[in-house]
Amino acid sequence: MALKFLGKDPNSPSGGSPTIYLDTERDTYVVQGWRVEDPERLAQMAIPGHETVVEIPRYMTKFFEEAPGDASSNG
Numbered sequence: 001m002a003l004k005f006l007g008k009d010p011n012s013p014s015g016g017s018p019t020i021y022l023d024t025e026r027d028t029y030v031v032q033g034w035r036v037e038d039p040e041r042l043a044q045m046a047i048p049g050h051e052t053v054v055e056i057p058r059y060m061t062k063f064f065e066e067a068p069g070d071a072s073s074n075g
Helices: 058-063
Strands: 003-008 019-023 028-032
Touching (some): 003 058
Antiparallel strands (some): 003 019
């Protein structure tokens, strides 16, 4: 796995989570965030046993980038 660091929450105390990476081999994002454990919120999603849900602040989407060669990119 070739992870490319994209950004860490600048408001995070102690420089921890959330963090966003791009997996350049799989062309996917890897997100480190706060585990969602609220049953009411989880009940609104169909989450397979091999998956989990994490939460990040909306402003962190600025760290997402278009992967090279992505058809939706302008470059």
